[in-house]
Amino acid sequence: MILTVTPNPSLDRTYEVPSLDRGRVLRATGDHVDPGGKGVNVSRAVAAAGARTTAVLPLGGAAGILLAELLGAHGVDVTAVSIAGQTRSNIAVAEPDGTLTKINAIGPELSPEESALLLETVAAGAADAAWIACCGSLPRGLGPDWYADLVARARAAGARTALDTSGPALAAALTARPEVIKPSTSELATAVGRPLSSLADVVKAAEELRALGAGAVLASLGGDGQLLVSAEGTYYGTAPAAAVRSTVGAGDAALAGFLLAGGAGPDALASALAHGAAAVQLPGSAMPTPADLRPDQVRITRNLPLDLALTDPATP
Structure with missing residues (x-):
């Protein structure tokens, strides 16, 4: 079972x-109208794959x-933490x-x-979870060390954590040693403070975050693919997309694919690429x-094209 935590979910x-x-x-x-939030999307992708998932949400x-x-x-099974405030509603306007x-x-x-209850609820569900995916921005009222506390509690309960956040929350959580983090290139650039x-x-930036x-x-x-840097090795992969219709939630689908395939090694990276490429179409x-999914179209290599210039260079 993959448990997801979305501290600031939305109705989109x-x-x-x-x-x-x-x-x-x-x-x-x-x-x-769609359920929104990075962890929410991970749970939706896990459920779409036919696997069990629980979304812990302040609602x-x-x-x-x-x-x-x-x-x-x-x-998706939902474990709701009741809050006094109103769950946010986001608006999107799509053109042809x-x-x-x-x-x-x-x-x-x-x-x-409410913050403490949310942490306690996650900890209570951790024993039944293979992975806990902690995703998205933190709402007002939660300090930047909130994810670090969550990761530490998950480890104490025997669960592995995958973290998809950025800025001070990411920096603070690294000290708690999450098993996986999933930054974009722009989030990586911000984390290391250079383009x-x-x-x-x-x-190099990924290796620095591993050291932390x-x-x-x-x-x-x-569009340049995905990179996995871990103790088992460094792998680079790509997966073609015939036509990009929407990039919304594609990274969340990729994280779901990675965790569904075990959350480690080239096979998990291949699953992440297949899910991400399918989502954008x-x-x-x-x-x-x-x-x-089109797993036959995924390409993984350990011979990294280090001189590959990024299509969208990232700055802090």
């Missing part, structure tokens, strides 16, 4: 419009109720050419009691099913 409303014209009344050609108000109902419809304009709400502020323009730069406490680094390079934040 997407409106499709012919074009985004500021200052005018727009008529949507379509709209839909409040009507938006929180609807979010839990939507996840249940996706086959694929341009997506998002407005993300700030979200509720959790009280010290990253080549694969060699990314490898990360067991393995699964780095997302966008689906609309909105849809998560891939096994029928969407």
Whole structure:
């Protein structure tokens, strides 16, 4: 079972419009509501693969109720921590050419009691979990060391942790030694405080984060593929996408694929690449099913093309 933790989940409303014209009344050609949040997406991808998953979420108000109902419809078990504040609702405006304009709400502020209860709830479910995926930004009320506390509690309960966050929360959590972290190149650049323009730069940055406490680094390079740096070795992989429809949630699908395949080594990297490539070819934040995967198209190598220039160089 893969347990996910999303401290700042959301209800995501997407409106499709012919074009985004500021200052005018727009008529949507379509709209839909999806459960949102990085850990939420990981759980959705795990459930889509037919595996067991539980999403631990702080939920409040009507938006929180609807979010839990939507996840249940996706086959995700929800363990809700009731909060006084309202679960945030985000808005996205999608244009026919694929341009997506998002407005993300700030979200509720959790009280010290709610923060502690959220930690205790995760710890209580850790004994039944093969992995705990800790994902996303921290809401107001949770200090940057909150994930570090969670990782330490998970380890004490015998569970492995995968962490997908950034900034001070990532830096603080490294001291608790999470088994896997999943940064993007921009998050890596921020973590090491310098630009990253080549694969060699990314490898060096990943090794530095391992030296600070990360067991393995699964780095997302966008269209350039993914990199895995761990004690077992360093692997680079790519997977083609025939047509990119949406990148929303693709990194979360990749993390789900990585954990579903054991969370270590080249086979797990191949699964991450297959899930990520499948996700970008689906609309909105849809998560891939096994029928969407093309594992035969994944390429993994230990002969790293270190001089590969990143398509999107990252700066701190």
